[in-house]
Amino acid sequence: MEQLMISFVVPSYNEAGNVEKVMDAIAKEMQHQQAGFEVLFIDDGSSDGTMDEIRHVLHSYSEAGYVSFTRNFGKEAAILAGLQHAKGQAVIVMDADLQHPPSLIPELLKGFEEGYDQVVAKRNRNGESKMRTFLSKSYYKFVNNAIDVRLSDGEGDFRLLSRKAVDSLLLLSESNRFSKGLYAWIGLEQKTISYENIVRQHGETKWSFGKLLNYAVDGIVSFNTKPLRLCFYIGLFTLSSALIYIVATFVSIFLNGIDVPGYFTTISSVLFLGGIQLVSLGIIGEYVGRIYNETKKRPHYLIGQASVEMKGKQDQHA
Numbered sequence: 001m002e003q004l005m006i007s008f009v010v011p012s013y014n015e016a017g018n019v020e021k022v023m024d025a026i027a028k029e030m031q032h033q034q035a036g037f038e039v040l041f042i043d044d045g046s047s048d049g050t051m052d053e054i055r056h057v058l059h060s061y062s063e064a065g066y067v068s069f070t071r072n073f074g075k076e077a078a079i080l081a082g083l084q085h086a087k088g089q090a091v092i093v094m095d096a097d098l099q100h101p102p103s104l105i106p107e108l109l110k111g112f113e114e115g116y117d118q119v120v121a122k123r124n125r126n127g128e129s130k131m132r133t134f135l136s137k138s139y140y141k142f143v144n145n146a147i148d149v150r151l152s153d154g155e156g157d158f159r160l161l162s163r164k165a166v167d168s169l170l171l172l173s174e175s176n177r178f179s180k181g182l183y184a185w186i187g188l189e190q191k192t193i194s195y196e197n198i199v200r201q202h203g204e205t206k207w208s209f210g211k212l213l214n215y216a217v218d219g220i221v222s223f224n225t226k227p228l229r230l231c232f233y234i235g236l237f238t239l240s241s242a243l244i245y246i247v248a249t250f251v252s253i254f255l256n257g258i259d260v261p262g263y264f265t266t267i268s269s270v271l272f273l274g275g276i277q278l279v280s281l282g283i284i285g286e287y288v289g290r291i292y293n294e295t296k297k298r299p300h301y302l303i304g305q306a307s308v309e310m311k312g313k314q315d316q317h318a
């Protein structure tokens with residue numbers, strides 16, 4: 001029988017000081033496991049010593065491999081590259097900063113042995129700023145009302161995916177990848193395990209407020225066209241109100257004659273309608289922009305150097 005092989009995918013952007021630690025931690029956990037393993041570091045165009053550290057790790061561990069991008073393509077692209085290069089029957093996606101505790105690996109593997117296609121490690125938000133927790137919680141409430149697939153707070157990329165789940169994810173070829181939604185979209189049976197949030201020890205988070213906001217918008221528009229319909233409804237509502245107002249004013253003119261001082265009504269309707277139009281245009285623009293991006297069919301990333309080959313030589317568009 002072929003030996004079970006587990007692939008670890010570690011997206012790494014400016015993670016010097018962390019790479020070796022993650023590798024040591026994974027190797028330590030895997031010592032006690034029957035399965036073989038490989039650890040793929042995806043260097044997402046790091047500008048610090050991350051790549052040197054990865055090369056160093058490759059010297060000490062035959063299980064380590066890497067794919068290095070020509071520039072920073074983002075975590076989603078890094079994960080995609082990892083999934084495309086992973087050879088294992090199961091893949092564990094894990095951050096480089098040790099915020100995804102390697103001590104959970106045995107539990108993830110146990111879920112896989114039990115037959116689950118996705119085993120998700122869900123974190124709580126201890127130690128995170130109150131504001132971020134509040135905003136995230138409200139966001140998930142809102143998004144789950146507005147969107148067709150369910151997203152769950154605290155369930156991120158730290159998860160085990162069976163080969164079936166990986167192959168399913170690779171079938172989704174959109175250029176604008178919103179992983180959280182994709183994991184939910186493929187369906188498949190999922191097991192959730194919980195862990196305590198850990199505060200980052202080395203380096204810093206790559207998420208600025210602006211990036212988080214963009215991510216939030218992605219989450220909404222990547223998965224449905226409901227906002228477009230909302231624009232339509234708002235338009236319909238404003239149009240009917242305007243019609244009622246026009247008829248009422250018309251009747252009033254007939255009954256009472258022309259009422260000159262109409263400054264307030266004019267300015268308020270102009271501002272109100274202008275606002276709605278701009279918001280609607282913005283929403284439509286989001287979708288048009290996405291269509292534009294999809295039609296270009298650009299690869300998700302470009303590889304500068306790599307120590308591993310892509311599994312089954314799928315093309316980079318996949």
Ligand code: UDP
Nearest residue numbers: 011012013044074075078095096097205206
């Ligand atoms: N990351 C990446 N490319 C990027 C940004 C981040 O590969 O453009 C990696 C990063 O190295 C880390 C993981 O994604 O392993 C999560 O990033 P970070 O810790 O900054 O996010 P947070 O934990 O604050 O959500």
Ligand code: MG
Nearest residue numbers: 095097099200
């Ligand atoms: Mg982190």
